[in-house]
Amino acid sequence: xxxxxxxxxxxACPVPLVKAQNKLKEMNIGDIxxxxxxxxxxxxxxxxxxxxxxxxxxxxEVDDGExxxxxxxxx
Amino acid sequence: MPRExxxxxxxxxIIGGGAAGLTAGIYAGRARLKTLLIEKALVGGxxxxxxxxxNYPGFPNTPKGEEITNLMKEQAKKMGVTFKLTDVKSVDLxxxxxxxxxxxxxxxxxxxxxxxxxxxxxxNAENEEKFLFDKGISFCAxxxxxxxxxxxxxxxxxGDAAIEEGMFLTKFAKKVIVSVMHxxxxxxxxxxxxxxxxxxxxxxFIWDTTVARFEGDDYLEKVVLKNIKTGEEIPxxxxxxxxFIGYIPNTDIIKDQVRLTGHGYIITNEKMESNIPGVFxxxxxxxxxxxxxxxxxxxxxxxxxxxxxxxxxxEIFHEVIMQKEKPGLTFIYNxxxxxSREFLLEIEKIQNHFEGRVIVNRVDIYKSSGIADRLNVxxxxxxxxxxxxxxxxxxxxxxxxxKLNDKLxxxxxxxxxxxx
Numbered sequence: 392x393x394x395x396x397x398x399x400x401x402x403a404c405p406v407p408l409v410k411a412q413n414k415l416k417e418m419n420i421g422d423i424x425x426x427x428x429x430x431x432x433x434x435x436x437x438x439x440x441x442x443x444x445x446x447x448x449x450x451x452e453v454d455d456g457e458x459x460x461x462x463x464x465x466x
Numbered sequence: 467m468p469r470e471x472x473x474x475x476x477x478x479x480i481i482g483g484g485a486a487g488l489t490a491g492i493y494a495g496r497a498r499l500k501t502l503l504i505e506k507a508l509v510g511g512x513x514x515x516x517x518x519x520x521n522y523p524g525f526p527n528t529p530k531g532e533e534i535t536n537l538m539k540e541q542a543k544k545m546g547v548t549f550k551l552t553d554v555k556s557v558d559l560x561x562x563x564x565x566x567x568x569x570x571x572x573x574x575x576x577x578x579x580x581x582x583x584x585x586x587x588x589x590n591a592e593n594e595e596k597f598l599f600d601k602g603i604s605f606c607a608x609x610x611x612x613x614x615x616x617x618x619x620x621x622x623x624x625g626d627a628a629i630e631e632g633m634f635l636t637k638f639a640k641k642v643i644v645s646v647m648h649x650x651x652x653x654x655x656x657x658x659x660x661x662x663x664x665x666x667x668x669x670x671f672i673w674d675t676t677v678a679r680f681e682g683d684d685y686l687e688k689v690v691l692k693n694i695k696t697g698e699e700i701p702x703x704x705x706x707x708x709x710f711i712g713y714i715p716n717t718d719i720i721k722d723q724v725r726l727t728g729h730g731y732i733i734t735n736e737k738m739e740s741n742i743p744g745v746f747x748x749x750x751x752x753x754x755x756x757x758x759x760x761x762x763x764x765x766x767x768x769x770x771x772x773x774x775x776x777x778x779x780x781e782i783f784h785e786v787i788m789q790k791e792k793p794g795l796t797f798i799y800n801x802x803x804x805x806s807r808e809f810l811l812e813i814e815k816i817q818n819h820f821e822g823r824v825i826v827n828r829v830d831i832y833k834s835s836g837i838a839d840r841l842n843v844x845x846x847x848x849x850x851x852x853x854x855x856x857x858x859x860x861x862x863x864x865x866x867x868x869k870l871n872d873k874l875x876x877x878x879x880x881x882x883x884x885x886x
Contacts (some may be wrong), residue, residue: 404609405600411584412600431532432609434508435515436600442506442553445762447569450507463569 394423399433400457407433408440411462415446418464426460427453434458471572476502478773479566479575480547481554482716486749486762486769487581488538493770494579497546499777503542504566506553509722510535510751511583512713513759516627517608517634523761530608534759538723559723559745562780566600576780577773580720580740580747581766584713593681602686603707607631610706614639617705618765620689621645621679624653628710629663632796635708636668643702645675647693657802673702680707715751727753738769743840744776777805787827787837787852793877794852795820798838806847809864823878855876 397414399407407428416422426437434450437460440447447463478494480487483505488629491842494501508514513531514828518786543549550568558565559578566573586605588594597603604610611634619639621632624646635642644663650673651858653660678692678699689707691700715730725741731753738746748765749758749778762883785797799806810828817826829837831846841850841857853875857878 404613408600431508431514432606433610435609437604438507438553440600448552452509452549452551459638 392421392423393418394425396425396427399426399428401429402433403430404432406434406435408436409415411437411441411460415441415462415464419465420464422464424462424464427457429457431456433460467788469784471567471570473572473574474502475501476500476548476573476575477777478502478577478770479504479564479573480579480581481557481566482581482583482751483509484540484581484583484749484762485513485535485538485662485759486583486766487511487579488535488542488876489747489763489766490579490581490748490770490773491547491766492538492545493767494773495542495547497770497774498546499543499774501547502550502575503547504550504552504554504568504573506551506840509549509551510537515606515608516572518630519609519759529761532608532656534693534742549746557719557723559720560624562744564744575684577744577746578778579713579738579766579769579773580724580745580751581749581762581769582716582720583750584715586709587712587714589677589709589711591677594677594680597680597682597686597707602682602685602705603709605709606810607634607708610708611635611638614706616640618643618703620702620707621710622707623688623712624648624655625712626655626659626711628708629653629655629659631708631710632669633659633663633666636666640668641670642666642668643670643672643704645672645677647674647676647694649674675700713750717751717818736768737772739772742779744773746772746776759764775834776836779834779840783837783840788831788855789825789852790855792823792825793881794825794827794850795874796829796841796850796852797847798831798841798843798850799847800831801832803846805864809847812864812867812870816867816874819871820878821873824874851877853881 411422411426438448441462446465449461477499478501480490480503483503491503510532513535516531518528519531552568555565564575564578615638617639618641621644632642674693674695675691678690689702717730732747733753734747740747746769748769749762828880831838845862851859
């Protein structure tokens with residue numbers, strides 16, 4: 392099981408979502424992707440997209456206005 | 467192999483971090499309840515999708531929705547509310563202990579407040595799934611407006627959200643084409659927005675239309691509208707499409723447990739109580755007339771307060787009223803009723819007479835009928851006799867003191883026999 396971190400700090404929509412989608416494609420089932428974001432717009436589409444796609448998602452608010460979206464690839 | 471879920475106990479679990487959930491958190495936290503708020507995405511809820519809020523009292527500067535909800539969040543944190551950002555996978559609300567499960571945790575709570583809000587309604591037109599979110603169909607002008615600078619966008623809908631967000635988009639896009647399902651000149655939004663929109667030179671309206679399908683290779687290129695009167699198809703080339711055609715309540719995970727309306731909204735009374743004791747609802751997910759940040763705040767305040775009362779009453783009920791050590795006599799009365807008050811003197815005599823043998827309690831239902839409800843008593847005054855934590859008799863109305871004395875003597879004698 393691998394854990395991959397992508398830095399999307401400073402990036403506005405839809406960049407974080409697209410980055411996460413591309414990275415997730417390369418990963419294996421069971422791997423964890425951690426997307427670091429600081430634009431709240433990504434909090435509105437990234438977790439929802441990942442869940443709709445069937446993965447497990449949890450978010451940590453690491454600081455005010457800064458989050459880590461943790462995606463466990465399920466399929 | 468699935469991991470063992472971590473179990474945590476809370477007084478209150480609030481599901482949903484919009485204005486309603488945050489306010490419920492502020493009230494519950496302030497009442498010193500151990501409170502957890504679970505939000506699946508961005509704390510702030512639907513309000514964060516609004517670029518300008520003009521009618522939330524106390525904010526005359528027309529702030530972004532997120533500014534208001536961020537302050538609410540700060541306040542909830544100050545009150546000691548714990549936040550968890552994940553989605554709820556399942557709930558079991560029916561027992562005294564409510565269970566809320568996420569993919570890694572199992573939370574056990576005395577009370578649950580459902581503030582799950584609603585999600586965007588979609589058109590269900592052909593190919594829609596293919597373009598949702600990042601492929602050309604958006605639900606958030608605030609999020610995606612800047613990416614549409616000098617572009618052509620289509621807005622579906624004519625309610626307040628559609629027209630107000632559409633006008634916001636004209637600050638960036640070169641053209642905003644609005645598909646309205648009504649006849650020319652009729653919109654669902656407020657009159658002020660309508661007037662401004664019709665005057666806006668960047669806005670164009672296509673009346674009597676709904677979406678037939680979405681077209682494009684990898685990314686949306688064209689929205690094909692259909693005139694609902696003539697059946698004529700109108701292809702509209704565009705860069706992005708925004709859908710604002712209303713909302714549907716987020717009640718999937720609770721629909722088999724909580725009573726809902728035909729449209730899926732949670733039915734509550736004015737105390738925000740659902741049909742399940744200890745389960746409350748607040749905000750947009752509730753069946754109500756007006757869905758606004760301000761009404762969500764009102765609901766949240768009531769739900770947080772009601773949860774506190776429910777928990778306090780539960781403790782009194784289990785530990786005091788239904789105590790198991792001695793036979794119990796509970797007098798339930800309404801303090802505004804003179805007859806009931808007079809009988810209080812008799813109760814005091816009985817209490818003195820049976821001191822050490824019978825535990826006597828008095829419950830005033832004037833402010834809350836919660837304990838009476840738990841004892842299945844709906845007419846007052848009433849007397850409830852218990853033994854070993856079980857109700858053995860309910861007497862509605864007052865009773866002759868002599869008879870009551872005899873009854874209690876008998877119960878005490880039985881208890882004595884039982885114990886020896």
